[in-house]
Amino acid sequence: MYYIEVNYIDGQCSVKNITGKDVARVSGKAATDLLRGHTDTIVLSILLQGDNYGYEIRKTIIEKTHAQFELKEATLYSSYKRLEQDGAIISYWGDETKGSRRKYYQITDHGRAVYEQNTRDWALTQQILNTLLEVQ
Amino acid sequence: MEAKGYVEQLFAKYEQTQEIQEFKEEITVNLTERIEEYQANGLDAQSAFAKATAELGDMSEIADMIGMQKRNETLGDMYIQTKKITKKHALGYVVSIVLAVVAVLGIGMLIFGFDFFLPLIAAVTFGGVAVGGFTYFGLTQETRSNYPMAGNRAIWYAVGTAMTSGGLLFIIGTFLQAYINATLATTFSTMLFTFVIVIVPFAGLLIFLLMTQEKRHKPWLAAIHEAHKAMHENHIVAGLKSDADIEKAMQFVENGFTVAQNHGVEVDPTKAAKFGIMSGALWTLAIALFITFGFAWSWAYSWIIFLFTIPVQLVMITQIFVSPKK
Numbered sequence: 066m067y068y069i070e071v072n073y074i075d076g077q078c079s080v081k082n083i084t085g086k087d088v089a090r091v092s093g094k095a096a097t098d099l100l101r102g103h104t105d106t107i108v109l110s111i112l113l114q115g116d117n118y119g120y121e122i123r124k125t126i127i128e129k130t131h132a133q134f135e136l137k138e139a140t141l142y143s144s145y146k147r148l149e150q151d152g153a154i155i156s157y158w159g160d161e162t163k164g165s166r167r168k169y170y171q172i173t174d175h176g177r178a179v180y181e182q183n184t185r186d187w188a189l190t191q192q193i194l195n196t197l198l199e200v201q
Numbered sequence: 202m203e204a205k206g207y208v209e210q211l212f213a214k215y216e217q218t219q220e221i222q223e224f225k226e227e228i229t230v231n232l233t234e235r236i237e238e239y240q241a242n243g244l245d246a247q248s249a250f251a252k253a254t255a256e257l258g259d260m261s262e263i264a265d266m267i268g269m270q271k272r273n274e275t276l277g278d279m280y281i282q283t284k285k286i287t288k289k290h291a292l293g294y295v296v297s298i299v300l301a302v303v304a305v306l307g308i309g310m311l312i313f314g315f316d317f318f319l320p321l322i323a324a325v326t327f328g329g330v331a332v333g334g335f336t337y338f339g340l341t342q343e344t345r346s347n348y349p350m351a352g353n354r355a356i357w358y359a360v361g362t363a364m365t366s367g368g369l370l371f372i373i374g375t376f377l378q379a380y381i382n383a384t385l386a387t388t389f390s391t392m393l394f395t396f397v398i399v400i401v402p403f404a405g406l407l408i409f410l411l412m413t414q415e416k417r418h419k420p421w422l423a424a425i426h427e428a429h430k431a432m433h434e435n436h437i438v439a440g441l442k443s444d445a446d447i448e449k450a451m452q453f454v455e456n457g458f459t460v461a462q463n464h465g466v467e468v469d470p471t472k473a474a475k476f477g478i479m480s481g482a483l484w485t486l487a488i489a490l491f492i493t494f495g496f497a498w499s500w501a502y503s504w505i506i507f508l509f510t511i512p513v514q515l516v517m518i519t520q521i522f523v524s525p526k527k
Contacts, residue, residue, distance in 0.1 A: 119231040124238075137258025138231065142224075146263065168227040 104136065104144045105153075106183040112154060112172040113180065119145070119168065145170060153179050203250055204232045211260050220267055232257065290338050297334030304328030304370070311377050321374040329367025333359040347417045354410070361407040368399035390504065397507040398491075402484050405514055409521075413473055428454050472521040479517055483510055 111125050148154045153176035159167040208229045215221055232253055239249035307324030337359035340350040372392045379388040487510040494503035
């Protein structure tokens, strides 16, 4: 079992096994771009279940992957900005008192289409890699 | 609140735009909820704060993205966005053109010896209004380089140009008529009268408006002018043809510069307002005296009073200037 830790400060991306030991280390823009692309899809998948805000979105990711996927908040924030820019999600303020209002995100139809496309691409990539790499 | 302070200092060096302020609020709320969660799970306040802020990661990249993005958008908007002419302006221009055409026809009729009175009136009024119209709509037009002028001020400009051009057209028309009918001698006083009573004060108004005019340049153009001026003062412009010269100029601009204080003439606004009112009083008085003397004495000479009002007006103009501070 592996988990991937993404560190944006030095552009390094490491694959660690369950004990936290570095198994593989990938660096370079291509790798971080690849995973950044997946972050977007992950955010979209969570928003498909319903509107949500930053704190809950991150919590959901951690819980679902049983703490294997720990994303830095910065990664998520850049994901939200990117998705909003592309029109895949929209944002709105909650009706809590000002100063403690939450910013909620909602997936759009375009976002749903992007999610569909991305999951198809990922399934294909997985299929190819599985046959080539004989993953256990 | 600790979380709020932390987020504030993260974005301290960026321009506090609406977008950044909203982003800070979002981050603070999420951060606070995480801190509260860790405290609820047993961590003490200090550790909860440390853990939550560590999970935040490196925010500088996003901050740069948003901060810069805002500046680029604004500059782009001001430079690239081509403002279409509004319907009101288009209508204004069209009406002015139509009026101008009528005025030209009037002048034409005068030249070819048709009736005198009607073509002259047409030329003067339609021509004057047309010029006023072009002035008003042209000044209140937003262009890529300039902001539109305030409506009220533009109206004064329009009045000034309308009256001076109307007066000029009247003089031209009268002159043409007199020339054709060889009655130049008698119409001379009419022409002089018009010149003095109409053209001079409204030309004075236009001069005043121009002197008190602030530049309406858009920021990008103002910035270019500033840089130009500074380079001139530092003798950099000369020979800006070779690559080395251009490099030097760019280096100069990038290093920042200050533009020397303008030692030109300045106008005191309070005095300028007084000037406006006093001018009105002056000319009203002059007209009143002109009429009185005309009836009481002789019309042929009563216009001489206006020769006195002109120097008085000029002296009044000098009173509104403020000597530059040293």
